[in-house]
Amino acid sequence: MIELNNVSKWYGAFQVLDGCSTHVDKGDVVVICGPSGSGKSTLIKTVNGLEPFQQGAITVDGVSVGDPKTTLSTLRARIGMVFQNFELFPHLTVRQNLTLGQVKVLKRSAGEATEKALKYLDRVGLLAQQDKFPSQLSGGQQQRVAIARALAMDPIAMLFDEPTSALDPEMITEVLDVMVGLAQDGMTMMVVTHEMGFARKVADRIIFMDHGKIVEDSPKKEFFATPRSERAREFLARII
Ligand code: ADP
Numbered sequence: 001m002i003e004l005n006n007v008s009k010w011y012g013a014f015q016v017l018d019g020c021s022t023h024v025d026k027g028d029v030v031v032i033c034g035p036s037g038s039g040k041s042t043l044i045k046t047v048n049g050l051e052p053f054q055q056g057a058i059t060v061d062g063v064s065v066g067d068p069k070t071t072l073s074t075l076r077a078r079i080g081m082v083f084q085n086f087e088l089f090p091h092l093t094v095r096q097n098l099t100l101g102q103v104k105v106l107k108r109s110a111g112e113a114t115e116k117a118l119k120y121l122d123r124v125g126l127l128a129q130q131d132k133f134p135s136q137l138s139g140g141q142q143q144r145v146a147i148a149r150a151l152a153m154d155p156i157a158m159l160f161d162e163p164t165s166a167l168d169p170e171m172i173t174e175v176l177d178v179m180v181g182l183a184q185d186g187m188t189m190m191v192v193t194h195e196m197g198f199a200r201k202v203a204d205r206i207i208f209m210d211h212g213k214i215v216e217d218s219p220k221k222e223f224f225a226t227p228r229s230e231r232a233r234e235f236l237a238r239i240i
Protein backbone atom coordinates (compact mmCIF):
# COMPACT_ATOMS: atom_id res chain seq x y z
CA MET A 1 0.00 0.00 0.00
CA ILE A 2 2.90 2.37 0.81
CA GLU A 3 6.17 2.04 -1.03
CA LEU A 4 9.33 4.11 -0.71
CA ASN A 5 12.06 3.57 -3.23
CA ASN A 6 15.47 5.09 -2.61
CA VAL A 7 14.10 8.34 -1.18
CA SER A 8 16.61 11.11 -0.48
CA LYS A 9 16.03 14.59 0.80
CA TRP A 10 18.26 17.55 1.56
CA TYR A 11 17.79 20.72 3.54
CA GLY A 12 20.28 22.85 1.65
CA ALA A 13 23.56 20.97 1.93
CA PHE A 14 22.33 18.79 4.81
CA GLN A 15 21.08 15.36 3.76
CA VAL A 16 18.18 14.42 6.02
CA LEU A 17 17.07 11.25 4.18
CA ASP A 18 19.60 9.01 2.50
CA GLY A 19 18.33 6.40 0.06
CA CYS A 20 15.38 5.19 2.15
CA SER A 21 13.48 2.19 0.78
CA THR A 22 10.72 0.30 2.53
CA HIS A 23 7.13 -0.76 2.10
CA VAL A 24 4.03 -1.13 4.19
CA ASP A 25 1.50 -3.73 3.10
CA LYS A 26 -2.21 -3.39 3.73
CA GLY A 27 -2.94 -4.11 7.38
CA ASP A 28 0.71 -3.93 8.41
CA VAL A 29 1.94 -2.02 11.42
CA VAL A 30 5.45 -0.70 10.97
CA VAL A 31 7.17 0.99 13.90
CA ILE A 32 9.97 3.47 13.20
CA CYS A 33 12.48 4.22 15.91
CA GLY A 34 15.93 5.71 16.17
CA PRO A 35 17.81 8.57 17.77
CA SER A 36 16.54 12.13 17.76
CA GLY A 37 17.41 13.89 14.51
CA SER A 38 17.75 10.65 12.53
CA GLY A 39 15.00 11.67 10.08
CA LYS A 40 11.97 9.74 11.40
CA SER A 41 9.53 12.67 11.27
CA THR A 42 10.81 13.75 7.89
CA LEU A 43 10.40 10.21 6.53
CA ILE A 44 6.76 9.83 7.49
CA LYS A 45 5.93 13.37 6.43
CA THR A 46 7.20 12.61 2.92
CA VAL A 47 4.65 9.77 2.71
CA ASN A 48 1.65 12.09 2.74
CA GLY A 49 3.35 14.90 0.86
CA LEU A 50 3.91 17.17 3.87
CA GLU A 51 7.64 17.25 3.03
CA PRO A 52 8.93 17.26 -0.53
CA PHE A 53 11.89 15.04 -1.43
CA GLN A 54 14.44 15.41 -4.20
CA GLN A 55 15.26 11.83 -5.19
CA GLY A 56 13.53 8.49 -5.33
CA ALA A 57 9.86 7.61 -5.47
CA ILE A 58 6.96 7.13 -3.07
CA THR A 59 3.66 5.56 -4.00
CA VAL A 60 0.62 5.34 -1.79
CA ASP A 61 -2.12 3.01 -2.99
CA GLY A 62 -0.68 3.27 -6.49
CA VAL A 63 -0.54 7.09 -6.48
CA SER A 64 2.88 8.70 -6.93
CA VAL A 65 3.46 11.23 -4.13
CA GLY A 66 6.31 13.12 -5.80
CA ASP A 67 4.49 13.49 -9.11
CA PRO A 68 3.53 17.16 -9.63
CA LYS A 69 0.26 15.97 -11.16
CA THR A 70 -0.78 14.31 -7.89
CA THR A 71 -3.19 16.45 -5.91
CA LEU A 72 -1.64 16.41 -2.47
CA SER A 73 -4.80 17.52 -0.69
CA THR A 74 -6.60 14.44 -2.05
CA LEU A 75 -3.75 12.21 -0.94
CA ARG A 76 -3.64 13.77 2.53
CA ALA A 77 -7.36 13.30 2.93
CA ARG A 78 -6.80 9.56 2.46
CA ILE A 79 -3.94 9.23 4.95
CA GLY A 80 -4.56 10.09 8.58
CA MET A 81 -1.74 11.78 10.43
CA VAL A 82 -1.37 12.20 14.18
CA PHE A 83 1.36 14.43 15.58
CA GLN A 84 3.15 14.73 18.88
CA ASN A 85 1.36 17.96 19.78
CA PHE A 86 -2.22 16.99 18.81
CA GLU A 87 -2.69 20.05 16.56
CA LEU A 88 -6.42 20.30 17.19
CA PHE A 89 -8.26 23.47 16.15
CA PRO A 90 -8.40 25.37 19.47
CA HIS A 91 -11.41 27.51 18.57
CA LEU A 92 -13.60 24.54 17.62
CA THR A 93 -15.36 22.09 19.88
CA VAL A 94 -14.30 18.46 19.90
CA ARG A 95 -17.22 17.53 17.64
CA GLN A 96 -16.48 20.40 15.24
CA ASN A 97 -12.85 19.30 15.11
CA LEU A 98 -14.10 15.99 13.75
CA THR A 99 -16.66 17.33 11.29
CA LEU A 100 -14.71 20.19 9.66
CA GLY A 101 -12.47 18.14 7.36
CA GLN A 102 -15.26 15.75 6.46
CA VAL A 103 -17.48 18.62 5.28
CA LYS A 104 -14.76 20.77 3.68
CA VAL A 105 -12.58 18.12 2.08
CA LEU A 106 -14.86 15.10 1.63
CA LYS A 107 -17.97 17.24 0.98
CA ARG A 108 -20.05 15.21 3.40
CA SER A 109 -23.32 16.65 4.63
CA ALA A 110 -23.37 18.05 8.17
CA GLY A 111 -25.62 15.19 9.24
CA GLU A 112 -23.37 12.50 7.84
CA ALA A 113 -20.24 14.16 9.23
CA THR A 114 -21.78 14.42 12.70
CA GLU A 115 -22.83 10.79 12.62
CA LYS A 116 -19.24 9.72 11.78
CA ALA A 117 -17.84 12.12 14.38
CA LEU A 118 -19.96 10.62 17.13
CA LYS A 119 -19.11 7.09 16.06
CA TYR A 120 -15.37 7.73 16.33
CA LEU A 121 -15.62 9.81 19.52
CA ASP A 122 -17.45 6.87 21.04
CA ARG A 123 -14.73 4.55 19.81
CA VAL A 124 -12.00 6.54 21.61
CA GLY A 125 -14.19 6.90 24.70
CA LEU A 126 -14.87 10.63 24.40
CA LEU A 127 -18.49 10.90 23.35
CA ALA A 128 -19.32 12.79 26.54
CA GLN A 129 -16.69 15.45 25.74
CA GLN A 130 -18.06 16.39 22.31
CA ASP A 131 -19.08 19.95 23.24
CA LYS A 132 -15.85 20.83 25.03
CA PHE A 133 -12.98 22.79 23.57
CA PRO A 134 -9.54 21.16 23.28
CA SER A 135 -8.12 23.31 26.10
CA GLN A 136 -10.68 21.78 28.47
CA LEU A 137 -9.30 18.28 27.90
CA SER A 138 -6.24 16.46 29.22
CA GLY A 139 -3.35 15.77 26.85
CA GLY A 140 -4.34 12.12 26.54
CA GLN A 141 -7.91 13.09 25.72
CA GLN A 142 -6.74 15.63 23.15
CA GLN A 143 -4.60 13.03 21.45
CA ARG A 144 -7.54 10.60 21.36
CA VAL A 145 -9.61 13.36 19.72
CA ALA A 146 -6.83 13.82 17.15
CA ILE A 147 -6.93 10.09 16.39
CA ALA A 148 -10.73 10.11 16.12
CA ARG A 149 -10.55 13.14 13.83
CA ALA A 150 -8.18 11.30 11.50
CA LEU A 151 -10.34 8.16 11.56
CA ALA A 152 -13.50 10.11 10.70
CA MET A 153 -11.95 10.76 7.27
CA ASP A 154 -11.97 6.98 6.58
CA PRO A 155 -8.24 6.88 5.88
CA ILE A 156 -6.61 4.02 4.02
CA ALA A 157 -3.60 4.28 6.35
CA MET A 158 -2.58 6.14 9.49
CA LEU A 159 0.75 7.83 10.22
CA PHE A 160 1.72 8.60 13.81
CA ASP A 161 4.67 10.79 14.79
CA GLU A 162 5.59 10.19 18.43
CA PRO A 163 1.94 10.39 19.49
CA THR A 164 2.65 9.83 23.18
CA SER A 165 5.93 11.64 23.71
CA ALA A 166 4.28 14.91 24.85
CA LEU A 167 2.05 13.10 27.36
CA ASP A 168 2.37 12.56 31.06
CA PRO A 169 3.09 8.90 31.82
CA GLU A 170 -0.39 8.18 33.18
CA MET A 171 -1.94 9.26 29.88
CA ILE A 172 0.28 7.28 27.57
CA THR A 173 -1.60 4.02 28.08
CA GLU A 174 -5.00 5.42 27.13
CA VAL A 175 -3.60 6.60 23.79
CA LEU A 176 -1.62 3.41 23.15
CA ASP A 177 -4.73 1.34 23.92
CA VAL A 178 -6.61 3.14 21.15
CA MET A 179 -3.71 2.55 18.76
CA VAL A 180 -3.46 -1.13 19.69
CA GLY A 181 -7.19 -1.46 18.99
CA LEU A 182 -6.72 0.12 15.56
CA ALA A 183 -3.83 -2.17 14.76
CA GLN A 184 -5.83 -5.22 15.80
CA ASP A 185 -8.71 -4.07 13.59
CA GLY A 186 -6.34 -4.24 10.62
CA MET A 187 -5.50 -0.57 10.07
CA THR A 188 -2.37 0.01 7.99
CA MET A 189 -0.06 2.05 10.23
CA MET A 190 3.37 3.69 10.25
CA VAL A 191 4.21 4.69 13.79
CA VAL A 192 7.22 6.66 14.95
CA THR A 193 7.51 5.77 18.61
CA HIS A 194 9.92 4.65 21.28
CA GLU A 195 7.17 2.76 23.09
CA MET A 196 8.66 -0.68 22.62
CA GLY A 197 5.81 -2.30 24.56
CA PHE A 198 3.49 -1.11 21.79
CA ALA A 199 5.95 -2.35 19.17
CA ARG A 200 6.19 -5.78 20.80
CA LYS A 201 2.43 -6.06 20.98
CA VAL A 202 1.34 -5.03 17.48
CA ALA A 203 4.24 -4.25 15.14
CA ASP A 204 4.82 -6.47 12.15
CA ARG A 205 8.15 -4.85 11.34
CA ILE A 206 10.49 -2.41 13.00
CA ILE A 207 12.56 0.16 11.16
CA PHE A 208 15.59 1.65 12.87
CA MET A 209 16.89 4.93 11.44
CA ASP A 210 20.23 6.61 11.98
CA HIS A 211 21.60 9.70 10.21
CA GLY A 212 18.86 9.69 7.57
CA LYS A 213 19.32 6.02 6.68
CA ILE A 214 17.12 3.02 7.26
CA VAL A 215 19.71 0.93 9.08
CA GLU A 216 17.38 -1.96 9.89
CA ASP A 217 14.01 -3.05 8.63
CA SER A 218 13.24 -6.34 10.31
CA PRO A 219 10.36 -8.43 11.53
CA LYS A 220 9.66 -7.59 15.16
CA LYS A 221 11.01 -10.84 16.61
CA GLU A 222 14.25 -10.55 14.73
CA PHE A 223 14.71 -6.91 15.68
CA PHE A 224 14.33 -7.52 19.40
CA ALA A 225 16.25 -10.78 19.46
CA THR A 226 19.20 -9.91 17.25
CA PRO A 227 19.42 -6.32 16.08
CA ARG A 228 21.82 -6.32 13.15
CA SER A 229 23.54 -3.01 13.72
CA GLU A 230 25.60 -1.90 16.67
CA ARG A 231 23.67 1.41 16.72
CA ALA A 232 20.34 -0.39 17.08
CA ARG A 233 21.75 -2.59 19.83
CA GLU A 234 22.96 0.43 21.78
CA PHE A 235 19.66 2.20 21.21
CA LEU A 236 17.60 -0.75 22.44
CA ALA A 237 19.82 -1.19 25.46
CA ARG A 238 19.19 2.41 26.42
CA ILE A 239 15.42 2.56 26.01
CA ILE A 240 14.27 -0.88 27.17
P1 ADP B 1 13.60 12.89 14.06
O1 ADP B 1 12.14 12.94 13.86
O2 ADP B 1 14.20 11.53 13.86
O3 ADP B 1 14.03 13.46 15.39
P2 ADP B 1 13.66 14.90 11.97
O4 ADP B 1 13.13 14.23 10.77
O5 ADP B 1 12.76 15.82 12.69
O6 ADP B 1 14.30 13.80 12.94
O7 ADP B 1 14.94 15.74 11.59
C1 ADP B 1 16.08 15.16 10.97
C2 ADP B 1 17.15 16.20 10.81
O8 ADP B 1 16.74 17.20 9.90
C3 ADP B 1 17.53 16.90 12.09
O9 ADP B 1 18.92 17.05 12.12
C4 ADP B 1 16.85 18.25 11.98
O10 ADP B 1 17.57 19.23 12.65
C5 ADP B 1 16.86 18.48 10.49
N1 ADP B 1 15.72 19.29 10.06
C6 ADP B 1 14.42 19.02 10.27
N2 ADP B 1 13.62 19.96 9.72
C7 ADP B 1 14.47 20.86 9.14
C8 ADP B 1 14.27 22.08 8.38
N3 ADP B 1 13.04 22.54 8.13
N4 ADP B 1 15.37 22.71 7.96
C9 ADP B 1 16.61 22.25 8.18
N5 ADP B 1 16.85 21.10 8.88
C10 ADP B 1 15.81 20.43 9.36
Ligand code: MG
Nearest residue numbers: 040041042162
Ligand atom coordinates in the same frame (compact mmCIF):
# COMPACT_ATOMS: atom_id res chain seq x y z
MG1 MG C 1 10.64 13.54 15.09
